[in-house]
Amino acid sequence: MGTRKKVHAFVRVKPTDDFAHEMIKYGDDNKSIDIHIKKDLQKGVVNNKQTDWSFKLDGVLHNASQDLVYETVAKDVVAQALDGYNGTIMCYGQTGAGKTYTMTGTTENYKHRGILPRALQQVFRMIEERPTHAITVRVSYLEIYNESLFDLLSTLPCVGPSVTPMTIVENPQGVFIKGLSVHLTSQEEDAFSLLFEGETNRIIASHTMNKNSSRSHCIFTIYVEAHSRTLSDEKYITSKINLVDLAGSERLKKSGSEGRVLKEATYINKSLSFLEQAIIALGDQKRDHIPFRQCKLTHALKDSLGGNCNMVLLTNIYGEASQLEETLSSLRFASRMKLVTTEPAINEKYDAERMVKNLEKELALLKQELAIHDSLANRTLVNYDPMDEIQIAEINSQVRRYLEGTLDEIDIINLRQIQEVFNQFRVVLSQQEQEVELTLRRKYTLIDKNDFAAISAVQKAGLMDVDGHLVGEPDGQGFGLGVTPFSAKPGKKAKSKKMFKEQLRPSTPPPKPVAFEDFKNERGSEINRIFKENKSILNERRKRASETTQRINAIKREMDVTKEALNFQKSLREKQGEYENKGLMIIDEEEFLLILKLKDLKKQYRTEYQDLRDLKAEIQYCQHLVDQCRHRLLMEFDIWYNESFFIPEDIQVSLKPGGSIRPGMVPISRIMSLGEDDQDKFSQLQQTELPEGPDSFSFYNAKVKTEQKHNYLKTMMGFQQAHRK
Numbered sequence: 001m002g003t004r005k006k007v008h009a010f011v012r013v014k015p016t017d018d019f020a021h022e023m024i025k026y027g028d029d030n031k032s033i034d035i036h037i038k039k040d041l042q043k044g045v046v047n048n049k050q051t052d053w054s055f056k057l058d059g060v061l062h063n064a065s066q067d068l069v070y071e072t073v074a075k076d077v078v079a080q081a082l083d084g085y086n087g088t089i090m091c092y093g094q095t096g097a098g099k100t101y102t103m104t105g106t107t108e109n110y111k112h113r114g115i116l117p118r119a120l121q122q123v124f125r126m127i128e129e130r131p132t133h134a135i136t137v138r139v140s141y142l143e144i145y146n147e148s149l150f151d152l153l154s155t156l157p158c159v160g161p162s163v164t165p166m167t168i169v170e171n172p173q174g175v176f177i178k179g180l181s182v183h184l185t186s187q188e189e190d191a192f193s194l195l196f197e198g199e200t201n202r203i204i205a206s207h208t209m210n211k212n213s214s215r216s217h218c219i220f221t222i223y224v225e226a227h228s229r230t231l232s233d234e235k236y237i238t239s240k241i242n243l244v245d246l247a248g249s250e251r252l253k254k255s256g257s258e259g260r261v262l263k264e265a266t267y268i269n270k271s272l273s274f275l276e277q278a279i280i281a282l283g284d285q286k287r288d289h290i291p292f293r294q295c296k297l298t299h300a301l302k303d304s305l306g307g308n309c310n311m312v313l314l315t316n317i318y319g320e321a322s323q324l325e326e327t328l329s330s331l332r333f334a335s336r337m338k339l340v341t342t343e344p345a346i347n348e349k350y351d352a353e354r355m356v357k358n359l360e361k362e363l364a365l366l367k368q369e370l371a372i373h374d375s376l377a378n379r380t381l382v383n384y385d386p387m388d389e390i391q392i393a394e395i396n397s398q399v400r401r402y403l404e405g406t407l408d409e410i411d412i413i414n415l416r417q418i419q420e421v422f423n424q425f426r427v428v429l430s431q432q433e434q435e436v437e438l439t440l441r442r443k444y445t446l447i448d449k450n451d452f453a454a455i456s457a458v459q460k461a462g463l464m465d466v467d468g469h470l471v472g473e474p475d476g477q478g479f480g481l482g483v484t485p486f487s488a489k490p491g492k493k494a495k496s497k498k499m500f501k502e503q504l505r506p507s508t509p510p511p512k513p514v515a516f517e518d519f520k521n522e523r524g525s526e527i528n529r530i531f532k533e534n535k536s537i538l539n540e541r542r543k544r545a546s547e548t549t550q551r552i553n554a555i556k557r558e559m560d561v562t563k564e565a566l567n568f569q570k571s572l573r574e575k576q577g578e579y580e581n582k583g584l585m586i587i588d589e590e591e592f593l594l595i596l597k598l599k600d601l602k603k604q605y606r607t608e609y610q611d612l613r614d615l616k617a618e619i620q621y622c623q624h625l626v627d628q629c630r631h632r633l634l635m636e637f638d639i640w641y642n643e644s645f646f647i648p649e650d651i652q653v654s655l656k657p658g659g660s661i662r663p664g665m666v667p668i669s670r671i672m673s674l675g676e677d678d679q680d681k682f683s684q685l686q687q688t689e690l691p692e693g694p695d696s697f698s699f700y701n702a703k704v705k706t707e708q709k710h711n712y713l714k715t716m717m718g719f720q721q722a723h724r725k
């Protein structure tokens with residue numbers, strides 16, 4: 001962002017033979033205008049108190065040539081546009097003061113050409129001076145009359161008939177006029193032709209459409225886009241220069257209020273009043289809302305007033321005393337404009353096409369680099385291209401096999417492959433979740449915990465106690481009616497195989513202690529065997545430990561006895577007088593044997609003690625194994641018990657290792673939140689199964705739902721515990 005900059009405001013005085021020398025004085029620096037009126041001239045003209053005004057501006061152009069005006073007012077703005085800065089030059093003033101003369105100039109006389117043709121010339125000259133850049137120039141010419149938008153270049157053959165009226169559109173890049181033709185011009189001459197075309201249309205329109213041309217605003221826009229000829233340079237700049245010839249600023253006097261004319265006079269052209277409001281708001285640092293959208297003029301110029309552009313106002317005034325009133329209001333407008341600050345900034349953009357090309361180059365280079373790395377690391381050629389469907393399907397299959405346990409590892413190849421593996425994990429997971437849901441929905445209708453009616457129906461029927469526990473034994477299939485053993489009813493044998501299988505189960509599960517014995521002989525036999533084996537090892541070690549302890553105690557007792565005997569021998573020797581031979585103590589044989597024995601006992605004691613310590617460690621370890629086995633045995637039993645008597649078999653198949661569902665992978669909340677459509681299925685089934693009539697329907701429905709939910713929760717909790725291990 002650039003630094004803040006003030007709007008430049010200039011005054012151009014229209015040449016006249018009748019210049020009011022006494023009234024209008026310029027400062028020595030040519031930047032200020034002082035106005036003085038004599039008392040007697042004052043009557044009724046302006047506010048009756050003030051006789052002197054002083055305006056400080058950026059330059060006063062008196063008797064200035066078109067050339068000088070351009071140099072002073074426009075040259076820098078145009079030059080900066082080539083560097084990416086937007087620019088706006090506006091001519092303001094009462095009708096006839098020279099706005100159009102300044103902006104367009106005379107089209108007959110080259111010398112008197114105005115800012116527009118000169119700006120175009122400068123742009124093309126600068127383009128020639130910049131061979132390093134490919135610069136395109138486009139122009140458009142808009143007229144705003146009576147809040148309507150007119151395209152002054154719409155008569156050109158390349159512009160089709162407009163279907164919809166033009167609209168002002170705002171986007172993050174700025175404001176543009178939808179429907180306004182924008183013309184590419186590759187050389188000065190083309191640009192001039194466009195300008196003349198527009199000027200001609202302006203005149204014609206004022207006749208044919210009966211427009212008062214002094215009341216229209218004309219905006220000639222030059223759009224510049226500069227791309228570096230160095231292809232690696234992705235940045236490019238855009239800018240636009242708005243050259244605005246405003247409507248006449250003259251005001252309408254209110255009749256009958258002579259003395260207060262200046263205050264109450266209003267613009268004939270309402271949009272100028274809105275322009276002034278916007279300018280006042282822009283000049284007021286405390287204002288954060290600028291009323292740009294009040295009229296087409298300010299809306300169209302929204303990003304060209306203030307903001308990030310270079311801005312210049314040229315106020316055209318008459319130098320004659322008779323026009324003093326309008327001159328004063330024009331100078332006031334100019335002073336207000338000087339309060340506005342802008343923050344010129346380069347409009348820099350990125351060329352997407354070039355960026356893609358550069359990135360492609362970079363990508364190719366990096367791929368080569370990777371190939372070199374792979375060959376240095378002795379890796380066989382790894383493909384880094386995006387995966388095709390077949391490769392993705394292969395990864396999906398790997399993931400499935402991994403989840404089933406038939407594949408131990410998925411080899412890492414590259415980042416893309418790792419990402420795809422994770423992706424496929426997600427795919428498989430969500431498929432499995434759906435499968436579980438589907439299977440459960442087919443099988444279960446769950447009772448809603450908040451469905452008090454259903455719960456109380458169940459409670460009333462005595463099928464559930466106050467704590468929510470079911471009374472009596474749950475029944476997997478019989479809807480609480482009890483199922484006749486299949487053998488008892490030969491007529492029912494014709495039922496499906498599935499039904500047949502389910503009926504093989506006892507209608508009431510056996511008591512747990514009984515079932516536990518069965519389990520130990522059936523699926524639990526291996527764990528039970530290991531459990532028993534561990535237990536016998538433990539017992540054996542315990543026995544050995546107790547034997548060792550006993551031995552240690554015996555040795556200890558013998559050691560004590562031997563020590564006592566030794567002490568006795570020692571005291572005896574001391575009483576009898578000691579024998580010494582060359583410093584060596586002489587002891588008798590008995591004492592010597594006792595010493596040897598004690599030494600031997602100590603050795604035994606140490607060995608046994610070591611053994612006991614080892615045994616104790618072993619016992620502790622075995623105890624741990626036994627505890628673990630017992631725990632496992634009971635847990636497996638619980639699962640077996642539930643599977644054998646509560647979980648439907650088709651779900652069991654899915655839950656088995658290698659089955660489509662892995663326990664623990666499906667959040668229990670998902671399983672429990674099954675929807676209503678199952679209930680429909682269930683009720684259909686019931687109506688065929690229950691001939692008792694519709695009255696019993698809701699009752700049984702509620703009962704079964706409760707049972708199923710209860711059983712399911714229990715089972716899933718079993719699985720969760722199993723997986724926490």
Ligand code: ADP
Nearest residue numbers: 014015093094095096097098099100101102316
């Ligand atoms: P506006 O557009 O403000 O209504 P014009 O630019 O049409 O005023 O000027 C009115 C007339 O005065 C035109 O004939 C124009 O040629 C002439 N005129 C204005 N300013 C100058 C000037 N600085 N030198 C010569 N003629 C001028």
Ligand code: MG
Nearest residue numbers: 099100101214
């Ligand atoms: Mg004009």
